[in-house]
Amino acid sequence: MNDHTDDPHDTPVGPFPTAIGPSPFPPLDDPTPADAILGDEILGSGLTVAPADPSSDWNQAADAHDLSVSHEAQRANPLAALGRFAFPPAPHLDDEGVAARDRRWTSRTIVFATLFLLIFNAVSIQNWSRQQVPGWVTSTVQQLADVWSAQIAQLGADQPRQGMRELYHAAQAQRFPGQAPSESPSQAAP
Amino acid sequence: MLFPTLAFGVFFLFVYVVSWSLDRENERRKLFLLLASWFFYAQWDWRFVGLLIGSAVLNWGVAALIARSQTRDPEDADRKARGRRKWLVGLGVAANLLILGVFKYYGFFVEQVVDLIARFGWERDLPLLQIVLPVGISFFTFQGISYLVDVYRRKTPPAKSLLDVMLLMSFFPHLVAGPIVRASDLLPQFDRAPRLTRAMATHGLLLIAWGLFKKTVIASELSVRLVDPVFFDPSAYGTLDLIAAVYGYAVQIYCDFSAYSDMAIGIAALLGYSFPRNFDQPYRASSMQSFWRRWHISLSSWLRDYLYVPLGGGRKGLISSCINVMITMLLGGLWHGAAWTFVAWGALHGGAQVVERLGRAALGDGKGPPAWVGVLITFHVVCLGWILFRAETFGMAMAVLQGLGRFQPAALVTPFLTVLIVGGLAMHWLPPRAVEGMAERLKTAPSLTLGVLIGICILLVEAVRPDGVAPFIYSQF
Numbered sequence: 001m002n003d004h005t006d007d008p009h010d011t012p013v014g015p016f017p018t019a020i021g022p023s024p025f026p027p028l029d030d031p032t033p034a035d036a037i038l039g040d041e042i043l044g045s046g047l048t049v050a051p052a053d054p055s056s057d058w059n060q061a062a063d064a065h066d067l068s069v070s071h072e073a074q075r076a077n078p079l080a081a082l083g084r085f086a087f088p089p090a091p092h093l094d095d096e097g098v099a100a101r102d103r104r105w106t107s108r109t110i111v112f113a114t115l116f117l118l119i120f121n122a123v124s125i126q127n128w129s130r131q132q133v134p135g136w137v138t139s140t141v142q143q144l145a146d147v148w149s150a151q152i153a154q155l156g157a158d159q160p161r162q163g164m165r166e167l168y169h170a171a172q173a174q175r176f177p178g179q180a181p182s183e184s185p186s187q188a189a190p
Numbered sequence: 191m192l193f194p195t196l197a198f199g200v201f202f203l204f205v206y207v208v209s210w211s212l213d214r215e216n217e218r219r220k221l222f223l224l225l226a227s228w229f230f231y232a233q234w235d236w237r238f239v240g241l242l243i244g245s246a247v248l249n250w251g252v253a254a255l256i257a258r259s260q261t262r263d264p265e266d267a268d269r270k271a272r273g274r275r276k277w278l279v280g281l282g283v284a285a286n287l288l289i290l291g292v293f294k295y296y297g298f299f300v301e302q303v304v305d306l307i308a309r310f311g312w313e314r315d316l317p318l319l320q321i322v323l324p325v326g327i328s329f330f331t332f333q334g335i336s337y338l339v340d341v342y343r344r345k346t347p348p349a350k351s352l353l354d355v356m357l358l359m360s361f362f363p364h365l366v367a368g369p370i371v372r373a374s375d376l377l378p379q380f381d382r383a384p385r386l387t388r389a390m391a392t393h394g395l396l397l398i399a400w401g402l403f404k405k406t407v408i409a410s411e412l413s414v415r416l417v418d419p420v421f422f423d424p425s426a427y428g429t430l431d432l433i434a435a436v437y438g439y440a441v442q443i444y445c446d447f448s449a450y451s452d453m454a455i456g457i458a459a460l461l462g463y464s465f466p467r468n469f470d471q472p473y474r475a476s477s478m479q480s481f482w483r484r485w486h487i488s489l490s491s492w493l494r495d496y497l498y499v500p501l502g503g504g505r506k507g508l509i510s511s512c513i514n515v516m517i518t519m520l521l522g523g524l525w526h527g528a529a530w531t532f533v534a535w536g537a538l539h540g541g542a543q544v545v546e547r548l549g550r551a552a553l554g555d556g557k558g559p560p561a562w563v564g565v566l567i568t569f570h571v572v573c574l575g576w577i578l579f580r581a582e583t584f585g586m587a588m589a590v591l592q593g594l595g596r597f598q599p600a601a602l603v604t605p606f607l608t609v610l611i612v613g614g615l616a617m618h619w620l621p622p623r624a625v626e627g628m629a630e631r632l633k634t635a636p637s638l639t640l641g642v643l644i645g646i647c648i649l650l651v652e653a654v655r656p657d658g659v660a661p662f663i664y665s666q667f
Contacts (some may be wrong), residue, residue, distance in 0.1 A: 095385075099386065102385075102386055102387050102388045102391065103210060103213075103386050105388060105637050106386055106388070106391035106460070106637075107206075107210075108637035108638075108641065109637040109640045109641040109644065110203070110641070112637060112640075112642060113641040113644040113648070114203070114645075115641075115645075116641065116642055116645030116646070116649070117645050117648060117649060120645070120649050121649050125196065128195070128196040128197070160649070161652070161653045164649075164650060164654065165654060168653065168654040171606045172415075172604070172606050174605045174606055175604055176603075176604070178599070179599070179604075
């Protein structure tokens with residue numbers, strides 16, 4: 001048994017091959033695309049590496065001088081263009097995208113304002129529901145508003161509104177020197 | 191359903207969500223807005239929704255006939271076709287005025303006729319009908335007329351569909367009390383799906399908050415605590431209260447009407463549509479002409495374009511222009527209400543403008559009094575007009591004027607009301623377009639910041655507002 005042979009077709013019998021054929025893969029600096037060279041013929045033989053034709057974009061009218069002959073351009077790797085960045089930046093938003101973003105921003109603003117008022121101005125819903133014509137809907141809303149206002153009041157969230165209202169009534173009650181006080185006292189209702 | 195109510199707030203939130211969910215389907219979006227506008231209008235009286243529809247169909251049909259005739263005769267060469275178009279626009283305008291006349295002026299004219307024939311000794315019982323005045327009829331009728339005339343003058347192309355005309359006349363932000371948005375302003379916006387920018391949204395939200403403050407705090411407070419009691423019984427009050435009531439009414443009507451316009455513009459902005467401005471610090475005006483360029487701009491420009499200019503404007507000399515101004519202002523006064531006090535109000539404004547024109551012709555431009563004197567004179571002429579505007583009868587107006595010489599301690603004027611009056615006047619000397627400037631700064635803020643800021647503004651208004659809210663003054667016109 002000869003471990004050393006110059007015949008490349010002579011497959012060694014041992015578990016570890018001692019003769020390594022040429023790599024079916026192109027060298028790292030070869031710009032030829034891998035899919036162009038991994039044909040059946042080459043894979044089948046595993047020996048000869050022939051550069052494949054470019055993809056079929058043959059144009060009878062094209063002039064060969066139109067093709068790029070720059071070796072550097074062929075070697076440009078799109079990933080190399082990233083430079084120090086991890087991934088390319090997203091394209092700019094078009095008008096539609098900007099409009100959708102502004103709409104979302106507006107909706108969020110309205111939602112935040114509504115939530116703020118639901119918490120700090122809960123008594124307004126209560127007052128409004130009491131002014132409506134009695135009915136199934138208004139009585140339901142009134143009961144819900146009563147419960148909500150009571151819960152919010154326990155947290156003290158009604159205090160800012162109450163404080164402002166008291167200040168306002170105090171300002172209303174002010175009189176010029178020598179002027180008679182108001183006949184109708186300011187409403188202390190919340 | 192008034193703007194500064196919780197019911198309207200809920201309605202608007204629903205309209206906002208649904209309309210923007212349909213933003214890729216412009217026709218369906220417009221249809222939804224039309225249905226929402228009819229629902230809004232039906233809250234006053236559902237029967238008048240039919241009137242709104244009928245008026246829109248009338249204007250759409252006549253404009254379509256005019257446009258068809260114009261298409262066949264693009265150069266206006268066919269004299270017969272031109273005459274037919276003139277007849278069509280005349281009939282359309284007359285039909286609009288007939289609707290307005292029946293609902294708004296029928297009772298007034300019958301009363302005048304009865305009084306007149308009674309003076310000649312003929313007592314006749316003419317049929318007096320108690321016709322309910324449809325809310326906003328003066329506004330949507332004027333919109334219809336301007337659409338017809340603009341199509342006739344080829345200033346605006348006819349609407350692409352009946353839906354557009356219906357929405358133009360029924361769009362709920364301007365339906366009840368203006369501003370009078372012309373077809374050339376709104377129809378092009380209906381052609382494409384609207385966009386909402388941060389600037390529009392911030393501007394709209396600030397205008398709504400500012401309008402709420404002006405209406406529910408300043409206007410309501412002055413109305414309830416000062417103006418209404420004084421004008422109910424002027425003989426019970428002295429000089430200080432009466433002067434304060436007159437100044438107070440000047441502030442009240444500005445804050446009331448400009449608040450409605452601000453909120454209308456803001457609501458439309460949040461739905462993606464842009465309305466023209468209706469007020470521009472009117473009490474800063476140094477002449478009556480300048481006042482009408484700053485007060486209810488959509489009406490004054492309407493009267494200029496569809497009444498003053500067709501009458502001849504200033505093209506036929508000074509005297510003719512003075513007569514035309516007088517006619518325009520008299521009819522403008524009558525537009526506000528079917529009462530002689532409104533006609534007298536219009537006559538005062540027309541007369542003051544005539545005096546200004548004659549003065550300018552005699553002295554030359556720029557040789558009048560200094561600007562601050564002009565502001566003071568103009569403001570007091572306007573206040574004199576407001577007495578006629580607010581008083582229900584001439585007797586009441588005269589009682590207010592006579593009471594100005596009756597010295598007695600102030601009973602109603604308080605330091606707080608004084609601050610409201612002074613503040614209401616001082617806001618005219620804020621930087622022009624202050625709200626727009628603030629919106630420009632705030633549009634870059636995070637949504638949480640702006641949302642809380644708007645919430646605080648509304649909370650402040652809600653904390654101090656009286657229970658309930660009075661209807662807007664101009665909604666009765």
